[in-house]
Amino acid sequence: MINLNEVFETNKMIHEMNLDVRTITIGISLLDCVGSTLEEVKENVYNKITTVAKDLVKTGKDIEKEFGIPIVNKRISITPISLVGGTVCRTPDDFVELAKVLDKAAKTVGVNFLGGYSALVSKGMTKADELLIRSIPKALAETDFVCSSVNVGSTKTGINMDAVKLIGEVIKETAELTKDNQCLGCAKFVVFCNAPDDNPFMAGAFHGVTEADAVINVGVSGPGVVKRAIEKVRGENFEVLCETIKKTAFKITRVGQLVAKEASKRLGIPFGIIDLSLAPTPAAGDSVGEILEEIGLEYAGAPGTTAALAMLNDQVKKGGVMASSYVGGLSGAFIPVSEDQRMIDAVNAGALTLEKLEAMTCVCSVGLDMIAIPGKTKAATIAGLIADEMALGMINQKTTAVRVIPAIGKDVGDQVEFGGLLGYAPIMPVNEFSCDDFVNRGGRIPAPIHSFKN
Amino acid sequence: MDKVVITVVGKDGVGIIAKVCNYLASNNVNILDISQTITGGFFNMMMVVDPENSSKDIKTISEELKQIGEEIGVVIQAQDEKIFDIMHRI
Numbered sequence: 001m002i003n004l005n006e007v008f009e010t011n012k013m014i015h016e017m018n019l020d021v022r023t024i025t026i027g028i029s030l031l032d033c034v035g036s037t038l039e040e041v042k043e044n045v046y047n048k049i050t051t052v053a054k055d056l057v058k059t060g061k062d063i064e065k066e067f068g069i070p071i072v073n074k075r076i077s078i079t080p081i082s083l084v085g086g087t088v089c090r091t092p093d094d095f096v097e098l099a100k101v102l103d104k105a106a107k108t109v110g111v112n113f114l115g116g117y118s119a120l121v122s123k124g125m126t127k128a129d130e131l132l133i134r135s136i137p138k139a140l141a142e143t144d145f146v147c148s149s150v151n152v153g154s155t156k157t158g159i160n161m162d163a164v165k166l167i168g169e170v171i172k173e174t175a176e177l178t179k180d181n182q183c184l185g186c187a188k189f190v191v192f193c194n195a196p197d198d199n200p201f202m203a204g205a206f207h208g209v210t211e212a213d214a215v216i217n218v219g220v221s222g223p224g225v226v227k228r229a230i231e232k233v234r235g236e237n238f239e240v241l242c243e244t245i246k247k248t249a250f251k252i253t254r255v256g257q258l259v260a261k262e263a264s265k266r267l268g269i270p271f272g273i274i275d276l277s278l279a280p281t282p283a284a285g286d287s288v289g290e291i292l293e294e295i296g297l298e299y300a301g302a303p304g305t306t307a308a309l310a311m312l313n314d315q316v317k318k319g320g321v322m323a324s325s326y327v328g329g330l331s332g333a334f335i336p337v338s339e340d341q342r343m344i345d346a347v348n349a350g351a352l353t354l355e356k357l358e359a360m361t362c363v364c365s366v367g368l369d370m371i372a373i374p375g376k377t378k379a380a381t382i383a384g385l386i387a388d389e390m391a392l393g394m395i396n397q398k399t400t401a402v403r404v405i406p407a408i409g410k411d412v413g414d415q416v417e418f419g420g421l422l423g424y425a426p427i428m429p430v431n432e433f434s435c436d437d438f439v440n441r442g443g444r445i446p447a448p449i450h451s452f453k454n
Numbered sequence: 455m456d457k458v459v460i461t462v463v464g465k466d467g468v469g470i471i472a473k474v475c476n477y478l479a480s481n482n483v484n485i486l487d488i489s490q491t492i493t494g495g496f497f498n499m500m501m502v503v504d505p506e507n508s509s510k511d512i513k514t515i516s517e518e519l520k521q522i523g524e525e526i527g528v529v530i531q532a533q534d535e536k537i538f539d540i541m542h543r544i
Contacts, residue, residue: 001486001487001502002459002502002535002538002539002542002543003489004489004490004491004498004500006538006541006542007459007461007500007538008461008498008500009542010537010538010541010542011461011531062513065512065513065516065517066512066513066516066533066534067533067534067536067537068516068531068532068533068537069537251541251542254540254541255537255540255541257540258536258537258540
């Protein structure tokens with residue numbers, strides 16, 4: 001039988017170290033919502049989402065109460081909407097109509113985000129894909145809870161540079177359209193290479209076409225728990241450090257597994273995967289930056305950061321895979337800037353630069369995340385940043401992503417406040433040398449060779 | 455129904471266990487195990503109980519115990535035992 005110390009250890013993790021389940025996300029296939037008119041598709045989409053997910057929030061709250069574990073977010077991911085609206089949407093505004101229906105459905109069921117206003121264009125864009133991408137700025141400006149993503153590359157297909165160029169412009173336009181609201185639209189949009197089909201985390205969640213009709217995916221978190229655990233082995237060698245992280249990751253993931261199984265049973269929807277991620281929040285003691293400091297760095301960004309992060313990420317996975325039979329999604333340490341107080345501090349101290357963040361994304365999930373850049377940054381420069389990050393993903397056979405916020409009217413030295421889980425971000429300098437001719441070439445970067453790995 | 459773990463944490467005082475046990479008895483909840491320690495004047499208690507014959511579900515028990523805790527100045531939590539089992543047992 002369970003003993004006193006074990007019970008208090010678990011409760012201490014929850015109450016003092018911010019252990020929580022970050023999200024229960026229902027993935028819903030909307031492929032059967034295709035119709036012959038836009039009105040019909042809108043109605044089908046609304047009905048399907050509000051039927052499948054109607055008990056999600058209540059079930060989440062019940063589990064929370066019965067097990068005494070906070071479940072911070074309840075969310076929905078859907079089939080990439082370019083596939084669902086493709087036959088009936090003739091203009092970007094038609095897609096915006098669909099976005100508004102998604103927003104309404106999200107509000108009806110009480111979730112706080114719905115992801116999947118997406119297109120998968122890693123090799124080429126259909127007309128519908130292009131219309132959807134062009135509609136993103138308006139869709140994000142006119143809805144509250146809809147999140148959007150575009151997959152522009154993969155290890156198997158290469159990088160669609162036409163899409164990358166277009167996305168650079170889309171990000172700028174999204175920032176412009178939401179400039180009275182801290183350019184918040186850009187915080188709801190992410191561009192991917194090798195996007196996973198079963199990611200429960202926003203803004204990049206969508207329900208891939210390889211998935212079943214509906215599925216439960218759960219994202220766990222717990223940077224605070226890892227930080228407190230490794231405090232106890234300060235000064236010990238890497239073997240001891242790694243063991244400690246692995247054991248802690250195991251415990252965190254087990255909680256996620258329990259919640260996922262319970263949610264799946266109660267909702268009558270199959271369990272998909274656990275996403276083993278260390279997802280920080282702006283709250284004190286819930287930071288990946290702080291873990292890096294505890295490992296022995298003055299600030300995240302100091303020499304050694306990439307190695308420390310690679311080790312951390314690997315141990316989290318090693319501990320986590322033992323705890324759950326099905327692991328998927330992004331699984332790794334997140335390094336968003338605005339959502340992590342110690343990362344913000346590292347930027348403000350001058351320790352962490354965009355280039356170092358880019359290096360760090362080679363060894364962890366997921367990419368350049370929640371980074372505010374000067375509003376004057378050119379669309380082509382943003383496309384260049386995206387191309388670099390996509391190349392890292394393509395060559396290293398991993399998911400990479402970019403979620404940057406050009407803060408319109410602001411420059412290095414200012415900051416943007418998003419509030420809530422999204423936090424605030426100091427504006428980081430971007431290399432201003434031109435990459436226009438590179439971006440304007442157009443076409444596709446070919447898939448890489450899968451041998452001669454150096 | 456699953457077993458429930460009740461934890462009580464707070465400043466030590468007279469009648470804490472009595473208060474919790476009275477509530478459990480009057481709601482037909484069977485106590486299977488009790489352990490407690492007092493460190494630095496702080497009272498830590500854990501009970502494993504079986505609510506199978508109770509008319510109340512774990513959510514109600516949890517809410518009512520929380521309220522009793524507030525009345526006597528301690529923190530009382532009732533949680534499904536599975537969360538501890540899954541974390542500490544392979």
